[in-house]
Amino acid sequence: MLSPEAFREAYSEEELAEELPDSPIGSLRDIQYLYGKLYTLATTGGGEYAPYLTPDAAGDLVDTDDSLIVVRVDVSGDKPKLADDHLGPVQLTRYTDALVQQVSHCKYPAARGIDHSVTHQAGRNSDPEKLARYAKERLTKWATDDVVTKASIAHEDGWIIEQLAELGEDGDTLETIEDGIVTSLGGESATALLTVQVKTEQDSEFRWPGEIDVFLEAMRQRKLSKLVTKNKADNSSGDATDLVTGEPSRTVGTSEDPQNYFLGKQLEKFPGLDIEEAWRSHPISEDAAVTVMNAETFVEACTYRTFGAKVYYLPYFFGRPTPEKARKLYELLYQAAIDEEDTTPIENAYEEYRERRIDENGLRFYVSAVMPHQMSRYDVFGETLNGQLHYPKELAFTHNRIVENTSAFTTNTEWTAPLPTNKKWDLLAANDDLLHAVSTGWYFYQTFAERDDADADADDPRIKALVSVLNGEPISIEVLLEEYVSRIISEETDDEYEGFPSFLVASQFAQLCALADGDLELLTTTDPGKEPITREPTYEEYTMEIPDILATDGGHPAEAKLESFIQETPALAPDSGEDSVTNERRGAFLLGALVGDIGSYQEYSEDRSTTLVDQYPVKSITRSRVKKVTQETIAKTLTYTRQEKKEGKSYPGTKAEHIVDRLRETILDPDPDKWEIGTDDLRFYYALGVTYGMNDHPDWNQTQSDEATNTEEEY
Known part of the structure; x- marks a missing residue:
């Protein structure tokens, strides 16, 4: 196969223009035909018979x-x-x-x-x-x-x-x-x-x-004789207009293609198929069919297996192919074909974009997922011609920015950030591999409910979320919450995991914030009560020296942190709207925060093996139980407050007072028995609260750093 440099030298502008289709790319067949043309030119040259040769076979x-x-x-x-x-x-x-x-x-x-x-x-x-x-x-x-x-x-x-x-x-x-x-x-x-x-x-x-x-x-x-007899057809051919070239010609109906589409058993592509008349439903000329078959090397190079499916990322340039576009496309395809790294075409295209060799505005991707079931039987789903580099690229950047530079995950005070980070968790530390995670679906594999890939099907929400991100279509918030909660509950109850999955919840929330980014708008809902979740948070960005976050009245930093986090999270903020569900969601979050706070106290100060976090797992939280859990948790908080005061620890008010006061205020109006919040919504924000509460303590690293600095100043 010719290198891109040799390809450029082998064909002049005029010669290449003669080989390219005249019409804009408008279908998968157009893309395959263009791939086949480029591959033929790069391996066997031009000419009438070149598309029929198979140089790769030997x-x-x-x-x-x-x-x-x-x-x-x-x-x-x-x-x-x-x-x-x-x-x-x-x-x-x-x-x-x-x-x-x-x-x-x-x-x-x-x-x-x-x-x-x-x-x-x-x-x-x-x-x-x-x-x-x-x-x-x-x-x-x-x-x-x-x-x-x-x-x-x-x-x-x-x-x-x-x-x-x-x-x-x-x-x-x-x-x-x-x-x-x-x-x-x-x-x-x-x-x-x-x-x-x-x-x-x-x-x-x-x-x-x-x-x-x-x-x-x-x-x-x-070779042509085999294109009209597949799937036991006698002669599936006839005179029609070629769907690729637009020219009248002898067309065939059962030709193969690199993605196994339009086969006899592919009923979603051929509804009510009469195998002998398939050429009427999908007319492609003999020469075009063979050229499409030659696209296999490039098509296979632009695939990735994930979630039990074969996902295709086929790059192309919007509009009518020109010699210059064809050369740039050939560079992408050639690189994908020879690349021994485990990268996707999206990552390769990003490298070309970063080196200023291509303009992402004209670059598109055909995206689909194919689920094989048995010989010659495939399901095709998540199909789009509008995949774009912009969405996966910006989603990766946005996610990294959120966990590295915003007040939701970072702090420079004597108190921890609202949510934890961990360098060993891909979604809780900025990393250069996140674009790979997004483009392959690993981004959702880490946060969605676990499934056996051997039993995966066309309704797999991970596949749907992946394809949505690649083409810029928003994901249903209902699907996300259902997947998140299912994964949280499975890890809570799995003996393989120890303790509450706080890093998982923090990862899910970081993902949720990234998807809600205002430039991407990758979240949607038809439920007014969940609409605030789809809005972009307004967490402060720490791009320069980070100022201390202190309460304006000189109060406790934990109180200022909680107030700030709630106000900057649209799903929790009191002024997000008049819908009562937001208040109920905030109540679930505050209840979780108190359970997490007191549960951590029980574990580290009381050395208890079973804490409130274990006593009230996410699975147990329902609207009918919220009031009881709240009463028991506040009662336990008061018990520990009295106990610490007897031990001589002096502080005003109640232990975790910054949470208790807001929880009492929220949980009483309306009464939880009258709440309207959905179960997944309730449970996820309760889990987020537990994660927050478990992480709500002095930042020991920062405190030790401050003490060291003060000691040095003394000397």
Whole structure:
């Protein structure tokens, strides 16, 4: 395959323009056709028969010993015969790049049968006798094939093929071929292509198949014959307008494509399919169909397996293909094809964008997920032509900014940030690999409910969320909350995990904040009560020196932190709207915060193995239990307050007073028995509160740093 530099040198603007389609990219078939064109130009060049060759099929044989076995036939006289010159009737040589077009191999991917071309690919490490049989079949089987015979009759040089067939009827000739191959190989097995060279005139040289038009036409007809008989069709073809080129032509209905779409069992693509009439539902010309098939190398390079599905990210440039767009696209596809790194086309495109080699505004991606079920049966879902680099790129940047530079996750005071961070958790520390996580779906794998990928289906919300992010479509907040809560509960109850999954909840909330970013707007809902969750938080960004966050009246920093977090989180802020659900959500959060705060106190000060966090897991929280849990938690808080005062610890008011006062105020109006908040909504923000409460303590690292500084100043 030509390098991008060699590709640019090989084809001028005019030559490349001649090969490109005239219409804008408007369908998957248009993309596949363009990929196939670029691949053909980069491997077998231009020309009528170039799309029919399959250079990759035997690509691993190039420049290997004993990789090409040639039967040399002379048909220049009255009767056909094997060559009798100094090279002899059989030549064992090396298959090279220079011979790719001359040998003109066209693979037929079937367990049994001959290749479409007169050149045939043997199996790996075939013994000499088997190779001899394949060599003889160039005369006895390929030359007498029905389609080849029909093609030879219609061609002015068809007599050449007839002479091969005639020679194949001579037993002595076949024995000579076999002896020559066995002797040449010295009894050793080999992996090779088998072909013929033919001398057609007395004073001419022996010619390769690629130099004989009738061989190429017969190859073409054999390959085309398979495009109309797939899935037991007799002849699914007819005259129609080619959906790719827009030209009237003979079209085929059951041709293959790199993504296994439009197969006989692909009923969502062919509703009410009549296999013989498939060409009417999906008319594609013979040559266009073959070009589409050639897109396979580039299409496969632009895939990634995730969630039990095969996800396609096929880049293209918006509008009509031009030579310059084609060259830029070829660079992306070439890089994807040779890249041995575990990267996606989105990451590759981002590198090109970062190096200012492409403009992201014109770049688009076809995105789909394919779920295989059984042989020739696939489900296609999450399909869009509008995937864009902007959304996954900006989502990764936004998420990193939130956990690294905002007051929700960072602090420079003597009190911890509202939510914890952890360098070992991908979503709780800024990292350069987040674009990979977003584009592969790992971003949602870490936060959504766990599933067995072997049982994944087209309704998998992880796939839907991934495709939504890639094409800029908003995700339903209801789906997110359901997935988040399900994952939290599963980890709470799984013996593999210890304690409350606070890092998971913090990761989910960071993701929720990133998706709500005002420039992305990747969250949506039809429920007015959940609408505040979809709004972008207004957390202060710490991009310069971070000022201390202190209460204006000189009060406790924990109180200022709680007030600030609530006010800057639209889902919790009192002024987010008149809907009572926001107040109820804030009540659930505050209840969780108190449970987390007192639970941490029980664990670290009381050395209790079972705390309020364990006593009131997320799964147990419902509207009917909120009042009881609140009463018991506040009662426990008062008990510890009295206990600490007896021990001589003096502080005004109640332990965790900054939470208790707001909780009492929120939980009483309206009464929880009359709450309207949904269960997932209630449970997630309760879990967020527990995480907040568990993290609501002095920042020991900061305190130790301050003490060290003060000590140094004293000296």
